[in-house]
Each structure stands twice: as structure tokens, then as C-alpha cells.
Amino acid sequence: MAANGTSVSIQDLSLNFGAVSVLQTLNLDVAEGEFIVLLGPSGCGKSTLLNCIAGLLDISEGRIFIKGKNVTWEEPKDRGIGMVFQSYALYPQMTVEKNLSFGLRVAGIAKDEIARRIARAAEILQIEPLLQRKPAALSGGQRQRVAIGRALVRDVDVFLFDEPLSNLDAKLRSELRVEIKLLHRKLQNTMIYVTHDQIEAMTLADRIAVMKGGVIQQLDAPQTIYNRPVNRFVAGFLGSPAMNFVEGQLEAGATAVFKTGDLTVPLDRYGFDGAGNKGGPCVFGIRPEHVAFGEAANAMPFAADAAVEIVEPMGSDTLVWTKLGGRNFSFRVEAEKTLRNGEPIRIGFDPARASLFDTPSGNRM
Amino acid sequence: MSDHAVSLAASHAAIRADASGPSGPKPRHMFSRRNIFLYGTLVVVALYYLLPLYVMVVTSLKGMPEIRLGNIFSPPMEITFEPWVKAWSQACTGLNCDGLSRGFWNSVRITVPSVILSIAIASVNGYALANWRFKGADTFFVILIVGAFIPYQVMIYPIVIILREIGLYGSLTGLVIVHSIFGMPILTLLFRNYFTSMPEELFRAARVDGAGFWGIYLRIMLPMSLPIFVVAIILQVTGIWNDFLFGVVYTRPDTYPMTVQLNNIVNSVQGVKEYNVNMAATILTGLVPLIVYFISGKLFVRGIAAGAVKG
Numbered sequence: 001m002a003a004n005g006t007s008v009s010i011q012d013l014s015l016n017f018g019a020v021s022v023l024q025t026l027n028l029d030v031a032e033g034e035f036i037v038l039l040g041p042s043g044c045g046k047s048t049l050l051n052c053i054a055g056l057l058d059i060s061e062g063r064i065f066i067k068g069k070n071v072t073w074e075e076p077k078d079r080g081i082g083m084v085f086q087s088y089a090l091y092p093q094m095t096v097e098k099n100l101s102f103g104l105r106v107a108g109i110a111k112d113e114i115a116r117r118i119a120r121a122a123e124i125l126q127i128e129p130l131l132q133r134k135p136a137a138l139s140g141g142q143r144q145r146v147a148i149g150r151a152l153v154r155d156v157d158v159f160l161f162d163e164p165l166s167n168l169d170a171k172l173r174s175e176l177r178v179e180i181k182l183l184h185r186k187l188q189n190t191m192i193y194v195t196h197d198q199i200e201a202m203t204l205a206d207r208i209a210v211m212k213g214g215v216i217q218q219l220d221a222p223q224t225i226y227n228r229p230v231n232r233f234v235a236g237f238l239g240s241p242a243m244n245f246v247e248g249q250l251e252a253g254a255t256a257v258f259k260t261g262d263l264t265v266p267l268d269r270y271g272f273d274g275a276g277n278k279g280g281p282c283v284f285g286i287r288p289e290h291v292a293f294g295e296a297a298n299a300m301p302f303a304a305d306a307a308v309e310i311v312e313p314m315g316s317d318t319l320v321w322t323k324l325g326g327r328n329f330s331f332r333v334e335a336e337k338t339l340r341n342g343e344p345i346r347i348g349f350d351p352a353r354a355s356l357f358d359t360p361s362g363n364r365m
Numbered sequence: 366m367s368d369h370a371v372s373l374a375a376s377h378a379a380i381r382a383d384a385s386g387p388s389g390p391k392p393r394h395m396f397s398r399r400n401i402f403l404y405g406t407l408v409v410v411a412l413y414y415l416l417p418l419y420v421m422v423v424t425s426l427k428g429m430p431e432i433r434l435g436n437i438f439s440p441p442m443e444i445t446f447e448p449w450v451k452a453w454s455q456a457c458t459g460l461n462c463d464g465l466s467r468g469f470w471n472s473v474r475i476t477v478p479s480v481i482l483s484i485a486i487a488s489v490n491g492y493a494l495a496n497w498r499f500k501g502a503d504t505f506f507v508i509l510i511v512g513a514f515i516p517y518q519v520m521i522y523p524i525v526i527i528l529r530e531i532g533l534y535g536s537l538t539g540l541v542i543v544h545s546i547f548g549m550p551i552l553t554l555l556f557r558n559y560f561t562s563m564p565e566e567l568f569r570a571a572r573v574d575g576a577g578f579w580g581i582y583l584r585i586m587l588p589m590s591l592p593i594f595v596v597a598i599i600l601q602v603t604g605i606w607n608d609f610l611f612g613v614v615y616t617r618p619d620t621y622p623m624t625v626q627l628n629n630i631v632n633s634v635q636g637v638k639e640y641n642v643n644m645a646a647t648i649l650t651g652l653v654p655l656i657v658y659f660i661s662g663k664l665f666v667r668g669i670a671a672g673a674v675k676g
Contacts, residue, residue, distance in 0.1 A: 056569050077575030089570035093588040102584075103574030150574070162566075 006068070007032045007190035008053060008158055013062035015045075015052060015214075022048050023214040025062070030192060035184050038194045039201040040211035041237065046194045049211070050160050053192065055079050067157050077107070079158075082151025086163040088143040090135040096146050097131040100153050114153075121152040124186070141172045148183070161193040165200060177203060198238050202226065210234045228355070232362040235285050235355050241332075243285045246325045247359065252279035258356070260284070260325040265302045269352040273364050281359040288319065290353040291331035297348030308343045322347070425449065425644035432640050448641035452649060456642055458629040459618050465646055467619075468626030472606055472653075474537050475622055479544035480601040484594065487549055491556025492582050496568050506557070513550035521614055528615065535617045543615055544605050552597055559593040560586060595664040603654040623650050 008030040015023040022045050030036050038046040051057040053064060055076040063072045071079045090099050097118060104114045122128045125145045135143055144164055151159055161180075165173045181204055184191055195201055201208050202222045209219045210233075218230045229235035235243050248260025256272075256279075258265040265284065297303045306322040306329070313335065320339055321330050324347070331347060339345070356365045394400075420437050425448050427441040454464040461467060493499070494506055524543060525534065533539035563586070571581045612622040621629070627650045631643045658665070 051569075054569075054573060056572060075575075076573045081573065083570065083573045085566040085570060087564050087566050089564060089566035091567065091571075091585055091589075102571075102576075106575045106580060150570070154574075 005032050006030070007034065007066070008192065009065040010049075010053070011063045011065070013049075013052060013064065014060045015048060015057065016060045021214060023052070023059075026214070026216060028209065028216065028219070030190055033188045033190055035191045035193065035204055035206045037201040037205035037208045038192065038211055039198060039208050039237070040196065042196060044211040045214040046196075046211050047162055048214075050083075050162055050192060050194045053079075053158075054081055054083050054160050077103070080156050081158045081160055082154045082156040083160040083162065084144070084147045084151050084164045086166050088135070088140075088147045088167070090143055090146055090150075092135055095132050095134055096127065096138070096149075099135065099146060100131075100149050103150065103154055117153045117155065121149040124152065124183070125149050140168050141176060144168065144176060145179075148180075152187075157190060159189050159191045161191065161195075163195055164193075166195070166197070173197075173200075180204065198240065202238070210237060212237075227353075228364070230364050232283060232285070232357040235357070239287055241288050241319055241330055243287050243355070244291075244324070244327075244329045244331075246284045246327050246329070248282065248284060248325065250279050250282040250356065250365070258282070258284050258351075263304060263325050265351055265354075267351050267356070269301060269350065270354060270356060271352065272356075282365060283357040283359055283362075285355040285357065286349050286353065288330045288332045291329075291347055291349045293320075293331060293333055293337075293345060293347050297346045300348030300350050302351060303346055303348030306345055306347055308339045308341055308345055310341065311339050320345075421644045421648055425641050425648060427641055429637070429639065429641060448639070449645040449649070451639075452630070452642045452646035456630045456646065458621075458626050458633070461619070465623060465626055465630070465649055468621055468623035469649075471537070471616075471620055471626075472623040475540050475544065475612070476602060476605045479541045479548070479605050480598060482541065483545040483548035483552055483601055484597045486545065487552030487597070488556045488587075488590075488594070489582065490549070490553040491558075492560050492586055493578075494553070494557045495560035495563075496581070496586075497578065506553075509550050509553055513554070517547065517610060521610075525614065534615065535620070537616070537620055540611060540615045540620075540622075543611050544608070547611075548601055548604070551600070555597060555600075556590075556593060559590060563589065592664055595661050599657055599661055599665050602657050606653050 006029050008028070010026060010028040013023055013026045014021070026049065028036075028049075038049060040046045048057065052059050053066075055071065055074060059072070063070055065071065066079055066081065076083075090096075091102060094102065100118050100121060101114050104117065118131070122131060125148060127142065127145050127149060130138060130142055130146070135146070138146065144167075147164070164180075165176055168176065177200055180193075184204075193200075193204060205222050207219060208222055208225050210217045210225060212233050218225055218234050225234060226238055229238065232245070236245070246260050248258055248263075250267075251257050251259055256267040256270070258267055292300050304324060306324055308320055308322055309328075310321040312319040312321070315335065317332050317335050318337060318339075319330055320333055321328060322345070323329060329347075333339070357363060358365050423440055424432060424437065426444050426446070428443065428445050428447070431442060452465055454466050455462060456464045490509075494502055528534040528539045528543075533542065567585065568581060571585045576584060606622075607624060608622070609624045609628065612625045613628075616622065616625070627646050630646050
């Protein structure tokens with residue numbers, strides 16, 4: 001039985017398509033009113049998991065509870081879920097109003113109740129002027145709003161979003177992202193949101209589940225995942241520009257050090273995980289924004305000389321590529337700084353903000 | 366501003382100052398060699414196909430004495446509709462002398478139910494195969510497609526026996542069933558491909574909304590698939606209307622479809638060959654498919670493009 005305050009509980013869920021295992025004994029508990037983001041590259045099983053929760057795919061093993069009720073064998077409509085799809089999936093031959101009311105009409109709900117719910121959803125989403133239009137006459141953002149409305153009128157406990165913003169252009173995407181966040185604050189429903197976009201994940205989620213190969217790699221608050229990724233995959237997947245990785249050796253001792261080529265990074269300030277520090281081949285990772293440059297670098301526990309290779313101005317800041325320990329290495333500087341290609345510079349960082357991964361397993365050390 | 370930018374601006378100004386050379390849309394000549402070849406070929410081919418129709422129309426409007434003069438391309442000197450009336454209501458086939466009208470109504474009674482029945486079943490088949498992937502769906506589909514490649518002749522006699530045993534041999538109902546079955550492979554393929562090309566998420570959204578097998582079919586899929594229904598209707602109407610083989614095998618003289626009756630009129634060996642009546646009868650028989658094509662040409666092309674291409 002699911003614990004109190006648990007909205008969705010997935011227990012030992014497996015899904016196989018023939019010999020291919022898509023999800024492997026997956027467990028996930030989502031609290032009441034929580035916003036969970038399933039994040040991962042395409043093919044990681046995140047949309048599949050969402051479809052399993054919705055009841056659109058038959059699972060191979062395990063159980064699914066929604067609101068404490070075992071819904072493993074229930075039809076999608078009986079699970080108390082509403083779903084928003086990437087391609088909006090609006091019924092093209094129906095007006096917006098008919099689209100919103102379709103599920104309610106199928107369920108045989110009274111006319112005045114349908115009207116009341118549509119009015120409420122239309123008000124929340126500000127689509128009242130669009131009610132008599134057909135989907136073809138709507139813009140992408142309006143269509144997605146209607147699609148959210150279709151989930152809204154069902155008065156459900158759990159909202160499922162399957163990459164709802166992926167078909168929109170960048171500007172609309174960021175607008176609707178904020179709207180979804182506001183909607184969550186207003187409704188306080190449980191929301192499970194699938195995306196491959198790490199910015200959406202970071203901005204929306206209470207907790208992020210990073211998935212790969214049908215397995216949840218890490219389930220944690222966005223800041224924790226960003227700052228203390230449990231393995232190299234998570235570290236590399238989150239963050240844009242991506243984290244810098246330098247391969248080398250960890251040498252255990254009174255003060256552990258990381259060695260690569262002729263560089264030695266002291267790790268006395270690094271917080272090892274549990275068993276941690278045992279020496280051996282490892283990967284040192286540091287995010288571009290945690291690298292100091294110029295005068296500030298000398299104040300850091302570790303500093304080295306390098307040369308600018310390529311400068312990428314991003315507008316709000318500038319990304320500079322250089323080489324460290326023979327590897328490509330990037331760091332961020334303010335947009336006002338002008339650096340020329342080949343210019344010698346000094347960079348440094350605090351190993352306390354770094355991540356260290358065991359090379360064979362890829363796990364955090 | 367660097368030197369580079371200044372020199373760039375200077376060369377740009379020089380290019381702008383030079384007004385000669387091509388500018389704007391490329392001129393096209395109506396009587397270019399390409400156009401003459403293209404339209405010339407099209408006109409010749411069109412004439413080649415239209416000529417027989419022309420001969421038929423003019424011959425059907427002539428009296429027999431005029432036809433005996435032998436100028437098949439000359440327009441009628443005296444237009445007469447006598448052959449048309451005769452073909453429709455007086456021409457004799459076997460014992461009946463009420464013209465093609467009997468065959469026309471037989472054909473209507475065969476075509477309408479066959480088209481409705483075959484499309485109704487095939488569209489549900491295609492929908493189930495595309496969206497409700499049951500166990501063995503692929504095998505079922507392959508068997509159905511193989512059915513499309515088996516020659517009709519192989520199955521004629523077994524079907525005669527089956528129809529005889531269930532007491533439908535020689536009746537229009539029997540022929541309707543035969544037409545519906547033989548339309549099944551190609552129509553199911555057509556509908557399955559069309560429904561497969563529809564977004565999967567639409568189907569999922571409808572399931573989340575609580576619609577079942579028939580609810581999704583009738584309220585979501587059907588209203589979205591007008592083009593493919595038009596294609597199916599055209600294929601079936603023309604196919605069944607023009608059918609001769611099944612018509613002659615599975616019916617009796619008083620239930621012969623129009624095509625069989627036309628054959629009996631045109632190929633009768635007794636008396637004088639009435640070319641004008643034959644021509645009129647042939648045009649009358651071909652009129653139904655012709656009208657269907659004219660009315661639905663645009664929808665037909667759109668539906669074919671939407672449904673048949675994707676596998």
C-alpha cells in the first residue's frame with residue numbers, strides 16, 4: 001500500500017518489448033502536489049514510463065498506484081490522470097470547446113457541469129476568445145494551452161506532460177514554461193513532466209529524475225543534481241555548456257590529489273562520498289561557471305596557465321575554450337571581457353565545487 | 366571600424382553602381398522549345414485518347430443509313446436520339462426486350478450495397494490493424510495482403526459451390542457478398558495505411574479521454590478520414606460497376622448487371638449490327654464511373670496521396 005501523502009507510486013515496474021527491456025524494475029514515489037520531471041536523452045524510456053503511468057502501455061511486471069489505489073490494470077480514463085502531448089493531439093474536426101468537453105461528454109457528465117468546468121479552464125488558461133475556433137486556426141502556443149485545458153477539465157489528481165513544449169519555438173517555450181509553473185502553483189496538483197530539455201527540468205521541477213537506459217540514475221532536487229551528480233552521465237547531461245571532464249589518476253594519501261599529465265590538483269577541500277578516497281583512475285569534472293580567471297584564479301586552491309583557443313560570445317556571457325591537461329576545457333567570463341585567440345591566461349578553481357568520478361564505474365567518489 | 370570593414374563597404378558600393386546584368390525574375394518565353402515539346406505531346410496524347418470517344422458519340426447520334434456510308438469521323442448530318450432510347454429501353458438480350466435499363470438497376474442494386482458493406486468492414490479492419498495492435502495482427506495483415514494476389518479465377522468455382530450450399534447462388538445478395546470479400550484486401554490496406562499515418566498521440570489522447578474502440582472510430586477517426594473514404598468509394602464503385610466476370614458467373618439472366626447485358630447486346634449474332642445502338646449502350650454503361658471521376662477527381666488525388674504512399 002502506498003504511504004500517506006503519496007500521489008503516484010511505481011513499484012518494481014518493468015516493461016519489455018519482446019526481448020528488449022525498456023524499463024527495468026523501476027521504483028518511483030511522487031508526493032502529493034509534487035512537480036516531478038523525468039529527464040533524459042531520447043530513447044531513455046522516460047516517455048514510455050509516462051505512458052505506463054497513463055495506462056496507454058501494458059506493463060510487463062510491477063504495480064502502479066495512483067492516490068493509494070492500485071491502477072495497474074485500469075483503463076486510462078479510470079486512473080484519475082490528464083495528459084498533455086507533444087504534438088498537442090487536438091481533435092482537428094472539433095472546435096476548442098468540443099475538444100475540451102469531449103472526455104466529459106464520453107463520460108456522460110451533465111451539460112451544465114461541463115459548461116462550468118470549461119468556463120473555469122478557459123479562464124485559468126485565458127483561452128475564452130478561442131472556444132469556437134478549430135485547432136487549425138490556432139497558433140502553436142494556443143494549441144498547447146487548449147491541450148492543457150483538456151487535461152484541466154477532467155478534474156484529475158495527476159497531470160502527465162509528455163514533452164509539451166518541444167514543438168514550440170524558443171520564445172514561446174520559455175513563456176509557456178512560466179505559465180506551467182504558475183498553473184502548478186495555482187492548482188497544487190501532482191505533475192509528472194517528461195522532457196529532454198534540462199532548462200525546463202531545472203526551472204520547473206521540485207525533483208528531477210534523470211533517466212538512462214530505462215533506469216533512474218538520480219532522483220533529487222534540481223540543485224543537488226546539478227551540484228552533486230551521482231555519476232558521470234548525470235554530470236554530463238545536465239548543464240549547458242557542459243561540465244569539463246579531465247581524465248587522470250586519484251592518488252590517495254594524507255591529502256588526496258588528482259594527477260593528470262604534469263598537473264596536480266589538491267583535493268583536501270573535496271567532499272568524498274562515503275567510501276570515497278581509495279585511489280585509481282578517475283575523471284575530474286568542473287562546471288565552466290566554477291572556473292575563475294585572471295587575478296581571481298590566483299586566489300583559488302588550484303591555478304594553472306593556459307591559452308585561449310576559441311571565444312564564443314553568448315550575449316549574457318562568453319564561453320572561452322582552452323586546453324587543460326591536454327583536454328578541451330571551457331569556462332565562462334563576463335560578456336564585457338574581450339579575449340583574443342592565443343592570448344595566455346591564468347585559470348583556477350576550487351576543487352570543493354568539482355565532481356570526481358571513478359573511471360570504471362562512472363560513479364561519484 | 367577596421368580597414369577590413371571599410372574595404373568591404375567600398376567594394377559593395379562598386380557592385381551596386383553597376384546597373385547592367387540580370388536583375389529580378391528570370392524571363393520566360395511562351396514559345397520556347399521546351400514548351401512546344403511539352404504541350405505538343407500533351408495535346409497529341411489527349412487527342413489519341415479522345416478520338417474513340419468522339420467516334421462513339423457521333424456514331425450513336427446517327428441513323429443506320431448514315432452509318433452505312435462509312436465516314437466514321439464525320440459529324441451526324443441528322444441528329445437522332447433514337448439509338449439511345451432503343452439502347453436504354455428496347456434492345457433485346459435473350460428473352461427480355463426492355464433494354465439496358467434492367468441491367469442498370471441490377472447494377473445499382475449490386476454496387477450500392479457492395480460499396481457500403483465492403484467499405485464499412487474494411488475501414489474498421491484497417492482501424493483495428495493500425496491502432497489496436499492485437500496479437501497476431503501482423504500475420505493477419507500479411508494473409509490479407511496475400512489474398513490480393515490470388516487470381517480470381519482460382520476461386521470462382523469454390524465460391525459457386527459455397528453460394529449454392531448456402532442458397533445464395535444466382536441472387537444479388539450472393540454477388541454483393543462476393544464483391545465485398547474481394548474488395549477486402551486492397552481496401553483494408555488502404556485504410557490501414559491511412560490510419561497509420563494519423564498521429565498516434567491523437568489516438569492516445571482519445572483513450573485518456575475515455576473513448577473506446579467504437580467511440581474513437583466513430584467520433585475521432587471517421588470525421589478525419591473523408592479523403593480516404595472518397596478514394597475507397599471511387600475504387601469500389603468503378604471496380605464493381607465495371608465488373609464482368611463475377612456478374613456473369615454468379616447471377617442469372619434476369620439479374621445480370623449492366624456490363625453483362627451490354628456484352629449480350631453488342632455481341633448478339635442475330636440480325637443487323639446496330640452500331641449506333643451499341644455505341645449508345647456502351648456510353649450509357651460507362652457513364653456512371655465517368656461521372657464519379659468527374660465529381661470527385663480532386664478529392665481522389667488528395668486521398669491517394671494521403672493514404673496509399675506510406676507503407
